[in-house]
Amino acid sequence: MSSMVIPVDPFDLVIFGGTGDLAMRKLLPALFRRDADGQIPATARILGLARTDQDTESFKAEARAALHKHVAVDELDSIALERFIERLSYLHIDVTDARAWGELVSYLNERPEHIRVYYLAVGPALFGPIAQGLAQVGLATTKARLVVEKPLGHDLASAMTLNRELSSVFNEKSIYRIDHYLGKETVQNLMALRFANALxxxxxxxxxxxxxxxxxxxxxxxxxxxxxxxTAGAIRDMVQNHLVQLLCLLAMEPPYKFDADALRDEKLKVLRSLRPITGRNVLTNTVRGQYLAHGPDAPSYLQEVGNPDSKTESYVAIKAEIDNWRWSGVPFYLRTGKKLRAQMTEIAVVFKEPAHSVFGDLETPSMPNVLSIRLQPDEGLQLVIMTKDPGPGGFRLRAIPLDMTFAEGRGSNWRMPDAYERLLMDVVRGNQTLFMRGDEVEAAWRWIDPIIEAWEASGLRPEGYDPGSRGPIAAVEMMARDGRRWREIEV
Incomplete structure (x- = not known):
């Protein structure tokens, strides 16, 4: 089975910060794969733009090296590679110098009919100045889209300031706040699972x-x-954006149609329904941790950041609750951390056990049904159900997973697309369904800010935890108080 490839309209993509890690490691490989699959039209152009003093040929050489490093050998067809490299150009520019924008204007005005995508792969301090610079030289046109990466603010006040700066130049429908988690196939399948099935x-x-x-x-x-x-910690780096967005998609009401604003309206309702965690509740409903050292070659968090007095968390666990009719009384446990047992991202929906068990005398107890939605590694869905253990030796219950790993379902030649492949093409299409709206970002910060403020007011240090473990003991105790336990962290 193969995926349908629908070409997008001609575009010019300008990557501010074109020589940076994000551009070389994620953006250019994603664009190459879309080009190799025939989704990018022949006239489309990609322009790297940065302060690095080099020319187009040296930029192409750098891009070629990055593709060889980050794209599998069997994907690097030589003809496709050279075709893609020829799309690339480079401009040396200091965006803080108003006189330096002339070459960019000339480049883009060569093809005024093209859709224009400005990807800000730079620090957030430059988001506002770049947007203003584009406006001052007449490049913030109706065909332009502005793409911004996290961090989208450091707190509510800075997020509101950023939104004002961007919206003073670009219409909200032209601003694409990217969260690569939302581009993952499994996240999109979560919506299909809920709204395309009666089950x-x-x-x-x-x-x-x-x-x-x-x-x-x-x-x-x-x-x-x-x-x-x-300066960020796990709560700003992961919870405020990625995990909260997953919570919203899981908990939202069905939108009236599969439309960007309809879907984001429902996510916003979830954010506004999150019960505030303030004061002493922060001590019982959240846990912070920092990983410890493990031998001379495995430094602690404090050693790696070079700040022995740091109270920034490398691990956070939160018990979140949603105050609405659908979810009243159902806790949502969020956790994220570095140097844990394995690299894994998973949503697990744990169902209640049957109201009455007719198998009370059996040696093997029943287990709750669990729907596991795996984002990485091996994206897929798994539903654990109880069945009879086969054989003539009596009646015993056994938990069996019904497994749908996407790669296995597609066959051995199928490759799971990277999230940036989908998201970049959605920007060109003008489809904002998988992107955050400004009021969503602000609503998430309204919930997160009081947690951070209570941590700072407490003066408590994060709890240490061993590398390769499941995290701090306090996180296990938080679940145990509710009569529950965390799922294993494993590949």
């Missing part, structure tokens, strides 16, 4: 669901991101 929606409420766990664990430490990470 689950009648069960998708507090009457049938006991609790939900959303886990994003990483096996590596902060590495070279230490200077950024120590």
């Amino acid at each position: 689950f929606e009648p069960l998708w409420n507090a009457n049938r669901i006991d609790h939900v766990q959303i886990t994003a664990s990483e096996s590596l430490g902060v590495g070279t991101r230490g200077s950024y990470y120590d």
